[in-house]
Amino acid sequence: MGQSAQLTRRPDTVDAVVTRMRGLAAALPERDGIAVFNRVYLTVTEEVDRRLTAGRFADPRGASALDVRFAERYLAAVDAPEARHAPACWRPLLQLRRHPGVRPLQFALAGVNAHIGHDLALAVVDTCHALECEPAALEGDFDRVGELLVALEERVREDLMPGPDLLQIADPLTHLLGAWSLEAARDAAWSAARALWALRGLPGLAGEFAQRLDAAAGFAGRMMLTPLPG
Template sequence: MAAENIDDVIAGLAEIVARAVQTGDRVGYFAALYRQVTVEVRRAIHEGRFDDGPRMDRFDTHFGNRYFEAHAAWRRDRSGPRCWRETFGLLPDGDTVIVAHLILGVNAHIGLDLAVAAARTSPGAEIQALRRDFLLINDILARVVLAVQAAVGDVSPLLWLLDQVGGRGDEQILDFSIRRSREEAWHNAVLLAGQDDAGREATIERMDVRAAVLARLIARPGGLVRPALELIRATESHDVPAVITHLDHAMEQPAA
């Protein structure tokens, strides 16, 4: 599908989530997170929180279409960007924990697609005018991520082990991943916005390769993370439709 506005993006994500619930497809994990973020971005647009609401609608539409294109390419013939092939290729793997599927989606969509969408929305010198609205999305992401990570904790009770072995104390795992990825995405967006076609192609290729390498590291970590993931996997829910449904309603859950 090709979205024409943010409403289409939300409808498309809802369709992917609904199909995933019916089929037990783990693609619904990240799609549920992404749908809720997009709903909150649309709310912020309607509330006038962005400097340029129509521009953010276009931005979100470009961003969403990158995901839809990658998803369609994978379903069609297992093609698409390298980082998305790594991500979608792990969906049938019952040994990959829920939070890893979410981080893999974040890595591909923000590590590759976000900068491309930003540069397409605001090419050349226009990219600098996008910065404040780009950064404002961090606040929206943080709110949704806290809710989704709490929802993951409901179905993955030993998730806290990753904080312990990662040495980050109480820092939220998903929020940590997203914020770091978005910092690099802004740098790449500025770079892409000022390049010619050949330069952009080379930069996008480099971004894709890097995100694919990170995906492999996320999927197959070493050190103390590996035994922690084995414990997490052994105790978390394996009812994929139920997990997707729970994650997709994370923003409706009362705050702890």
């Protein structure tokens, strides 16, 4: 992706994640699909950082660890030397990020789909391993972060959805918005994280389960990024 050494260092704090995302925002063209998703994700991550600073999380250590490991998976996908080296969930966005027939709202939703539909469950498991805890210990902060993710969906709609005079009932975007729910995806991610944790002693089966999550999110993302008429 041509990022500098400073931008490709693996972040280990929420502040470092915010810095990295701001660097991406400054480096990428505004219409780039990754830039579109990065802007809305950055807004939510900045809010997580503010709430951590204000002591709004019951377990700041757990919330911070979860947020960082969650973001790491997105940033690792962006750092992949080619789209084919990224997880399947991110490949559609990486491959179509400059397609003139894909609208900004589609880019944003495809990024949210990849991140929630695949990365979130694995980030919970990563955090449990790092903190040596069960998923139940993270559930409260998972829900609080989840509230911010719902805010991300609202921000996507407010900032990127065409005005009511442009978005007609027959517009494909109307169907797209009604066919996907972040809240449902978040609930599915929690169930998947619990299943992956339960399978941790069976690495082959856990790996197959994770691959299927990845493939399913990639398929959904490909559909979301179908080029639409202007």
